[in-house]
Amino acid sequence: MISLHTHGTGTAAEAPAGDGHRTTEHLSQECTTPDDVPQPRRSSVERVHRLLSSFDYEHTHLRLSDLSRRAGLPLSTTHRMVTELLELEILERDENDLLCIGVAVWKFGLLTPKTYGIHRVALPFMQDLYATTRLPVHLGIPQGNQATIVESLRPRGGGRERPRIGQRDPLHMTAVGTALLAFCDNNFQEHYLTNLRNRRGTDTPEVIRRELAQTRACGYAVNKRKTAPRTAIGAPVLDRSGRPLGAVSLVVPAGTATPPYDHLVRKTARAVQRMAWEQGMG
Known part of the structure; x- marks a missing residue:
């Protein structure tokens, strides 16, 4: 959308710089916390919605652990879903290796x-x-x-x-x-x-x-x-x-x-x- 103002671009805590892409091995390094707390069963669609809804104007870029916390999903579940969402370009990595909304979501939004x-x-x-x-x-x-x-x-x-x-x-x-x-x-x-x-x-x-x-x-x-x-x-x-x-x-x-x-x-x-x-x- 065309706009004459500048949106806020709040970011999460700094993460190590990378080449903008993460492999499954790199993602796994963030999944070190056991899922001790029982979680209610949710559909895959609901979980994807919770992940995408975790981003807002104050939180445009998130670490995997932050995304897991904001979505209220286990870290292992978040890791698994983020890996697939990255492949589908629904999520992307920025220059600091933080997660952000992907271009695919923008393209879908244009069709609303x-x-x-x-x-x-x-x-x-x-x-x-x-x-x-x-x-x-x-x-x-x-x-x-x-x-x-x-x-x-x-x-x-x-x-x-x-x-x-x-x-x-x-x-x-x-x-x-x-x-x-x-x-x-x-x-x-x-x-x-x-x-x-x-x-x-x-x-x-x-x-x-x-x-x-x-x-x-x-x-x-x-x-x-x-x-x-x-x-x-x-x-x-x-x-x-x-x-x-x-x-x-x-x-x-x-x-x-x-x-x-x-x-x-x-x-x-x-x-x-x-x-x-x-x-x-x-």
Whole structure:
């Protein structure tokens, strides 16, 4: 994915430098701890998922022992599976001989229907919005009760800026999510709000219901829950039946008046929507 910011690249503890490849013999040298603790039986697919899920923005490179610990799998099982995953290029070794996600996973990710189409269509318009405002621009899609960020453009040097690509948040917590939730069907909305019945403050069903009504009336959402003191403005990209395909958001500095940014965000989302319809999406 194209992005104007630099992701964090936290690494694990230093490992001896190598040529970027490990043999089974080298891997075996890390498997010296006996598996004393009984482990529940898990399917192979679940174990692979646990291994891949052990990597994140703070842990992009791991030693075998760290991967075993984070995945909650025996060291011998991790060793055996990592050997095969390396052969399949699902995992790779970096220049320091640490494990990292392989190119094969990236290739699979490009085929994800929920992200590929909307991302491809939205990116040029997001780049125009970023060039106009020089402010962070995000694209999110609905995923159950959460919004997942699939693209993020922001100034370089933003450090640990949020959200990051792949980040998921409850729908009501972000401008992207609020814009999505406002245009979901009524049954989904009511079920979502029911799950908030024990919340307090700004997260109660009554507060969220008013925000959703305001979003439908204006065509955009305003949300500070994850960005305060800055303000996030999000506008939906809808299919032909009025259901959300995704949403575009812009994060403006604290104290900045919403106009004209609300107009720019809505204009961008509608341009993405028109292009999506022309290309048969939704």
